[in-house]
Amino acid sequence: MATIVIRDTQETIKGTDEVRAFLESQEVLYEHWDPTKLPTELQGNCKIGDEEKAQILETFDEDIRSLADRRGYKKWDVIALNEDTPDLETLLKKFEQVHTHTEDEVRAITAGSGSFVIKGADTGYFDVQLEPGDVISVPVDTPHFFTLSDERQVVAVRLFIDPEGWVAHKFDDPAFVASK
Numbered sequence: 458m459a460t461i462v463i464r465d466t467q468e469t470i471k472g473t474d475e476v477r478a479f480l481e482s483q484e485v486l487y488e489h490w491d492p493t494k495l496p497t498e499l500q501g502n503c504k505i506g507d508e509e510k511a512q513i514l515e516t517f518d519e520d521i522r523s524l525a526d527r528r529g530y531k532k533w534d535v536i537a538l539n540e541d542t543p544d545l546e547t548l549l550k551k552f553e554q555v556h557t558h559t560e561d562e563v564r565a566i567t568a569g570s571g572s573f574v575i576k577g578a579d580t581g582y583f584d585v586q587l588e589p590g591d592v593i594s595v596p597v598d599t600p601h602f603f604t605l606s607d608e609r610q611v612v613a614v615r616l617f618i619d620p621e622g623w624v625a626h627k628f629d630d631p632a633f634v635a636s637k
C-alpha cells in the first residue's frame with residue numbers, strides 16, 4: 458500500500474481510502490494489483506531477465522488490458538533496476554530531475570519499491586512511496602520525478618499511449634528543494 462508524505466508539512470497519509478482520496482484530489486490515478494499472483498520465485502525478485510519480464514506481463518495481462526482499455530494505453534513493457542544495472546547511480550541522478558511529459562506516466566510496481574515525487578496543485582511537492590502492487594499514473598504536464606528507496610531496486614510495468622511521446626521535459630522549479 459502506498460504511503461504519501463507532503464514535503465512542506467511532513468504530513469503522512471496512510472490507509473487505502475485516505476491515500477486514494479488524496480491522490481484523486483490531485484488527479485493522480487491509483488489502483489492496486491495483487492503481487493501474490495506472481496510465481497513465488499518472482500515475488501520480490503528484481504534481478505530478472507527477458508524471460509521473467511514476459512512472465513510478469515503474462516501474470517498481469519488482465520490487469521494491464523483493463524487499465525489500457527480504460528485509459529487508452531497501447532503498449533507496455535517491464536523495467537527492472539537493481540545493483541547490477543550498469544551506471545545505476547548516474548541513471549538515478551538523471552531520474553531525479555523534476556520534469557513533465559506530454560502524456561501521463563503509468564507505473565505498476567511488481568517488486569522492490571520506489572517513490573514518485575509529484576508537484577501537487579495546492580500542496581507543494583509530495584512523495585508517493587510505492588510497494589509491490591501499487592499502480593500510479595502521474596498526469597500530463599505535472600512536474601515530478603521518480604527515485605528508488607533505500608533497497609535500491611524495483612521492477613515496474615510501464616504503459617504508454619505512444620512511447621515516442623513519452624519524453625521528459627526538464628522543469629526548472631525554484632520552489633523545489635531536493636532534500637527533505
Ligand SMILES: [Fe+2]
Nearest residue numbers: 558562602625
Ligand atoms: Fe517522468
